[in-house]
Amino acid sequence: MTKLSEGTIEALSNGTGVSDAVLQLVNIRKLDGGNGPSRFRVMMSDGRHTLSSFMLSTQLNHMAEENILAPNCICNLKRHVTNILKDGRRVVIILEIDVIKPAKDVAGRIGDPTPYTEGQSKGPQSAPVPENRPPLQPQNRNEAVNRGLNRDFGKKAPSVMPNTPGGSSKVVPIASLNPYQSKWTIRARVTNKSSIRTWSNSRGDGKLFSMEIVDESGEIRVTGFNQEVDKFYSLIEAGKVYYISKGSLKLANKQYTSVKNDYEMTLNGESTIIPCEDSCDVPMVQCDFVSIGDLENRDKDAIVDVIGVCKSVDDISRLTTKSNREVSKRTLSLMDMSGKVVTVTLWGEEAEKFDGSSQPVVAIKGAKLSDFGGRSLSASFSSTLMINPDIPEAYKLRGWYDKEGHAMDGQSLTEVKGGSGGGNTNWKSLSDVKTEHLGHGDKADYYTCVATIVFLRKENCLYQACPSQDCNKKVVDQQNGMFRCEKCDKEFPNFKYRLILSANIADYGDNQWVTCFQESAEAILGQNAAYLGQLKDSNEAAFDEVFQHANFNTFVFRNRVKLETYNDESRIKATVMDVKPVDHKEYSKRLILNIRKLAANH
Amino acid sequence: MASLLDTSKPRINCSMLSQHIGRGVCFVGRVEKVHPTGKTFSVSDGEGKSATVELNEPLEEELSGIVEVIGMVSSKGVITTTTYNILREDKGIPFDLELYNEALKVIHDFPQYYPFEVAASG
Numbered sequence: 001m002t003k004l005s006e007g008t009i010e011a012l013s014n015g016t017g018v019s020d021a022v023l024q025l026v027n028i029r030k031l032d033g034g035n036g037p038s039r040f041r042v043m044m045s046d047g048r049h050t051l052s053s054f055m056l057s058t059q060l061n062h063m064a065e066e067n068i069l070a071p072n073c074i075c076n077l078k079r080h081v082t083n084i085l086k087d088g089r090r091v092v093i094i095l096e097i098d099v100i101k102p103a104k105d106v107a108g109r110i111g112d113p114t115p116y117t118e119g120q121s122k123g124p125q126s127a128p129v130p131e132n133r134p135p136l137q138p139q140n141r142n143e144a145v146n147r148g149l150n151r152d153f154g155k156k157a158p159s160v161m162p163n164t165p166g167g168s169s170k171v172v173p174i175a176s177l178n179p180y181q182s183k184w185t186i187r188a189r190v191t192n193k194s195s196i197r198t199w200s201n202s203r204g205d206g207k208l209f210s211m212e213i214v215d216e217s218g219e220i221r222v223t224g225f226n227q228e229v230d231k232f233y234s235l236i237e238a239g240k241v242y243y244i245s246k247g248s249l250k251l252a253n254k255q256y257t258s259v260k261n262d263y264e265m266t267l268n269g270e271s272t273i274i275p276c277e278d279s280c281d282v283p284m285v286q287c288d289f290v291s292i293g294d295l296e297n298r299d300k301d302a303i304v305d306v307i308g309v310c311k312s313v314d315d316i317s318r319l320t321t322k323s324n325r326e327v328s329k330r331t332l333s334l335m336d337m338s339g340k341v342v343t344v345t346l347w348g349e350e351a352e353k354f355d356g357s358s359q360p361v362v363a364i365k366g367a368k369l370s371d372f373g374g375r376s377l378s379a380s381f382s383s384t385l386m387i388n389p390d391i392p393e394a395y396k397l398r399g400w401y402d403k404e405g406h407a408m409d410g411q412s413l414t415e416v417k418g419g420s421g422g423g424n425t426n427w428k429s430l431s432d433v434k435t436e437h438l439g440h441g442d443k444a445d446y447y448t449c450v451a452t453i454v455f456l457r458k459e460n461c462l463y464q465a466c467p468s469q470d471c472n473k474k475v476v477d478q479q480n481g482m483f484r485c486e487k488c489d490k491e492f493p494n495f496k497y498r499l500i501l502s503a504n505i506a507d508y509g510d511n512q513w514v515t516c517f518q519e520s521a522e523a524i525l526g527q528n529a530a531y532l533g534q535l536k537d538s539n540e541a542a543f544d545e546v547f548q549h550a551n552f553n554t555f556v557f558r559n560r561v562k563l564e565t566y567n568d569e570s571r572i573k574a575t576v577m578d579v580k581p582v583d584h585k586e587y588s589k590r591l592i593l594n595i596r597k598l599a600a601n602h
Numbered sequence: 603m604a605s606l607l608d609t610s611k612p613r614i615n616c617s618m619l620s621q622h623i624g625r626g627v628c629f630v631g632r633v634e635k636v637h638p639t640g641k642t643f644s645v646s647d648g649e650g651k652s653a654t655v656e657l658n659e660p661l662e663e664e665l666s667g668i669v670e671v672i673g674m675v676s677s678k679g680v681i682t683t684t685t686y687n688i689l690r691e692d693k694g695i696p697f698d699l700e701l702y703n704e705a706l707k708v709i710h711d712f713p714q715y716y717p718f719e720v721a722a723s724g
Contacts, residue, residue: 584695585695585698588701588704588705589701592701592704592708595708595712596708599711599712
């Protein structure tokens with residue numbers, strides 16, 4: 001006689017996992033679903049106990065319908081998942097089961113099993129308000145589900161859904177997830193899994209990982225911390241489909257992701273993640289691509305999805321971050337059918353692994369848009385980089401590029417270094433700045449202009465600053481040979497001179513008072529601050545000479561303007577960010593171009 | 603001819619020579635061929651067209667690269683030089699003859715914005 005795996009029922013009821021348990025099917029009962037396939041409730045015996053809270057997963061319904069699973073047959077329970085109801089009772093969902101001895105070959109019940117009683121519950125569950133209900137919203141939905149379940153183990157909840165093996169909770173679409181329901185299961189594909197990141201701050205340390213998942217209805221971002229990292233990280237593979245249940249939902253922090261969902265999910269102690277074999281109808285990825293030409297219209301720091309052909313890629317370079325970490329970096333230029341090109345920066349492993357030969361189609365989900373050089377993109381740790389993805393947009397791009405795109409130069413949105421007239425420099429004349437009210441908005445405005453210095457204020461252009469490396473705070477002269485820095489909270493026997501130069505610059509139309517700090521001031525004066533400080537103290541005539549000499553020189557200024565308010569008075573403050581000599585060739589070209597444009601428009 | 607230096611000398615290229623016959627001009631171009639006598643040489647402008655320049659005295663130095671010639675246009679379209687400048691290639695920013703030609707066209711297309719005549723006779 002086939003030996004049953006005694007103790008299995010007890011183990012299952014206590015939540016201990018079992019594998020390959022040999023059980024006898026005692027009874028099988030069909031429950032009518034409302035809308036959807038029927039469910040089969042099964043009673044199994046391990047020779048010692050019986051348990052009636054088994055449910056057959058719908059993908060196995062045929063085994064019941066074809067009478068393969070019939071009373072008395074001996075089975076090997078290969079895969080299952082256990083769900084706990086609100087009242088503590090367990091339901092075992094049979095995911096995979098083999099009949100090792102058909103019912104007709106089995107005489108009768110093996111052994112003398114008795115129904116296993118768990119702690120709670122054969123009593124009807126009617127209390128509508130179980131203790132630990134989260135303070136938030138009335139969980140009407142769950143109640144209905146639970147009440148239904150407790151009576152009948154499988155009556156469908158009024159709402160919906162493509163049901164599947166996922167347990168007593170039906171599979172719901174990602175789009176329906178919200179913070180007010182906790183008992184759900186979704187079936188989704190992992191499109192992007194981040195690496196484990198650790199942090200350490202004053203409040204302690206921990207680790208986390210995040211991923212993005214997608215199903216037919218939408219997508220959502222999922223994060224797991226600490227224990228959940230240990231539990232799930234190695235189980236999850238990008239590209240595979242899983243049943244996920246009971247994560248916590250909260251409002252999404254859209255700053256960090258381009259995932260389209262108002263909510264994001266955090267895995268907790270109750271969450272479960274189970275691999276799903278039947279995954280063909282779960283989509284591979286959800287992207288909402290922005291045309292490269294449109295990037296100019298998006299705000300900086302926006303998170304976008306893009307796809308294009310990699311026209312060229314630069315060599316990898318390495319830099320050291322502020323925290324003294326070495327990181328690899330690589331830039332590539334991406335072009336799409338808008339004819340525009342944008343520079344994309346890759347980091348770390350992605351940068352190292354990237355192979356741009358043969359101009360692949362590159363898609364990035366969740367790239368960060370920056371206004372560096374006009375407009376440029378960066379693949380952050382939460383972006384997904386796809387090379388030659390298997391999606392229709394990629395094929396379209398490939399076709400277009402092979403036919404026409406490869407011959408185009410494309411117009412780059414990213415200003416190439418060294419070209420002051422490249423891409424998107426915001427050239428303005430000084431009268432433009434005033435008529436266009438630059439700087440009057442919430443944020444500062446930046447512009448570039450060609451202007452001539454007409455006045456330099458040499459009084460108070462130098463101040464005594466803290467000699468420490470990164471500190472430029474003005475020091476207080478203690479009159480005893482020592483100088484005190486309040487910021488560093490230290491006294492020094494010396495200081496370093498730094499420049500704050502007030503100047504007036506002008507062009508054909510208007511003039512502008514600007515402030516130049518150290519670097520730009522030194523560039524304009526042609527001397528460094530330390531030397532000037534010395535001159536001021538020792539040779540006033542030579543000091544004046546420097547200023548005379550610097551006057552009436554013309555430069556390309558990159559300025560920042562912002563409206564500042566001091567005690568009820570608002571004034572535009574302009575600061576010089578950068579000073580460069582005029583590139584006459586570029587300037588001439590630009591002027592000729594503008595003249596011709598003006599002429600054409602008449 | 604001192605008087606020539608007092609008048610306005612519009613900058614021209616080869617295609618404008620015929621409109622300036624008998625007048626003082628300023629021509630910038632690249633030296634092509636120097637005649638063995640050293641009294642005449644050819645220059646090409648930013649559009650690639652050529653003109654002939656005549657000197658009163660033979661050349662005393664090597665002439666190459668870009669030159670600026672101030673003189674008068676004869677009835678035969680030859681420039682008789684009053685004075686010339688060599689724009690040295692080894693100093694400063696290299697001269698872009700094509701860009702210069704573009705600027706020239708702008709000056710001639712919009713004379714109302716470039717009233718050199720008025721300035722000179724003042």
